[in-house]
Amino acid sequence: MAFRSKFLISAFLFIFALNGLVYGAPNCGPIEADDRDRIQFALNLEFLEAEFFLNGALGQGLDSINSSLAQGGPPPIGAQKAILDPLVYRITEEFAYQEVGHLRAIVTRVGGFPRPLLNLSRENFATLFDQAVGIRLKPPFNPYANSINYLLAAYAIPYVGLVGYVGTIPSLNLNTSRSLVAKLLAVESGQDAVIRALLIQRSEELVSPYGIKVATFTNYISRLRNTLAGCGIKDEGIKVPRELGAENRTTSNVLSADTESLGYARTPPEILRIIYASGSENRPGGFFPKGANGNIARRYLGA
Numbered sequence: 001m002a003f004r005s006k007f008l009i010s011a012f013l014f015i016f017a018l019n020g021l022v023y024g025a026p027n028c029g030p031i032e033a034d035d036r037d038r039i040q041f042a043l044n045l046e047f048l049e050a051e052f053f054l055n056g057a058l059g060q061g062l063d064s065i066n067s068s069l070a071q072g073g074p075p076p077i078g079a080q081k082a083i084l085d086p087l088v089y090r091i092t093e094e095f096a097y098q099e100v101g102h103l104r105a106i107v108t109r110v111g112g113f114p115r116p117l118l119n120l121s122r123e124n125f126a127t128l129f130d131q132a133v134g135i136r137l138k139p140p141f142n143p144y145a146n147s148i149n150y151l152l153a154a155y156a157i158p159y160v161g162l163v164g165y166v167g168t169i170p171s172l173n174l175n176t177s178r179s180l181v182a183k184l185l186a187v188e189s190g191q192d193a194v195i196r197a198l199l200i201q202r203s204e205e206l207v208s209p210y211g212i213k214v215a216t217f218t219n220y221i222s223r224l225r226n227t228l229a230g231c232g233i234k235d236e237g238i239k240v241p242r243e244l245g246a247e248n249r250t251t252s253n254v255l256s257a258d259t260e261s262l263g264y265a266r267t268p269p270e271i272l273r274i275i276y277a278s279g280s281e282n283r284p285g286g287f288f289p290k291g292a293n294g295n296i297a298r299r300y301l302g303a
């Protein structure tokens with residue numbers, strides 16, 4: 001027994017060391033970039049959200065609304081219309097058009113770049129959810145199958161944009177930049193709050209056919225994002241231990257926030273590690289099989 005646990009510990013340390021060698025310690029500190037590059041970085045997430053919500057609600061993407069915003073970038077892989085109840089449909093449709101406005105706001109103020117290739121296939125979400133839960137779900141998770149699955153998939157998206165905007169604002173030089181990003185943050189955090197409020201209403205419900213509670217799914221997804229980003233807890237599910245609740249007094253956690261109930265902030269490398277689902281800003285994958293666009297994301301891909 002002693003031998004066995006010693007072996008397991010050294011195997012664990014070995015894997016740990018290997019990870020260290022492969023990825024290095026994750027960079028959690030600030031990065032150098034100008035306002036334009038920082039704002040354009042957000043376009044990656046806005047494209048992701050626009051395509052996910054437009055296709056989910058309407059069965060058609062950005063090209064059907066205003067193809068000039070995509071600047072010739074390829075259409076997303078595997079995005080489809082979701083089977084939604086009337087309320088979730090109406091909300092998704094509104095979010096979808098909001099994202100088109102966000103894209104236009106950024107492109108007209110600081111210029112854009114071609115839409116990156118996005119993987120919005122069922123298979124990609126299934127892989128992400130397997131990674132989050134830690135087992136292979138059978139049948140594979142299908143984000144487009146019903147409202148609760150779609151909301152769980154949506155839980156995985158605007159929050160990443162939100163924490164990115166919180167992280168960006170203090171680094172911006174121009175008041176016009178700060179004004180734009182504050183306005184984007186306002187709506188992005190509203191979207192995240194709506195999604196979380198809809199999920200919390202159904203938090204104790206079991207997601208069919210997995211027998212896993214809605215709340216537990218959100219905790220798994222948040223845990224995965226914290227692991228991928230590698231910079232501590234900046235992401236919390238809708239039901240938490242009291243130490244993570246507001247003033248250590250609630251287990252309900254309709255909003256994800258720190259010990260002073262302030263929003264968490266993430267840097268672009270942290271965000272890339274999450275949206276690539278690889279834990280490395282140098283290794284594209286996940287929603288962005290060929291990487292994100294713009295100077296900030298591209299500098300890590302050259303490396």
Ligand SMILES: *[C@@H]1O[C@H](CO)[C@@H](O)[C@H](O)[C@H]1NC(C)=O
Binds near residue numbers: 066069104108
């Ligand atoms: C499409 O987006 C461009 C910005 O790229 C904007 O100038 C144009 O007015 C938009 N067209 C429509 C029909 O909204």
Ligand SMILES: *[C@@H]1O[C@H](CO)[C@@H](O)[C@H](O)[C@H]1NC(C)=O
Binds near residue numbers: 121123124127
């Ligand atoms: C999209 O994601 C799925 C699941 O990970 C993967 O099998 C597929 O190859 C991806 N598509 C592209 C073009 O990367």
Ligand SMILES: *[C@@H]1O[C@H](CO)[C@@H](O)[C@H](O)[C@H]1NC(C)=O
Binds near residue numbers: 175176179
């Ligand atoms: C930005 O600052 C300039 C003066 O420095 C001021 O004229 C302008 O109104 C400000 N714009 C915003 C959006 O606050």
Ligand SMILES: *[C@@H]1O[C@H](CO)[C@@H](O)[C@H](O)[C@H]1NC(C)=O
Binds near residue numbers: 243247248259
């Ligand atoms: C909540 O608990 C944490 C430790 O888990 C502590 O650092 C923090 O001060 C507590 N907050 C309040 C308001 O008591």
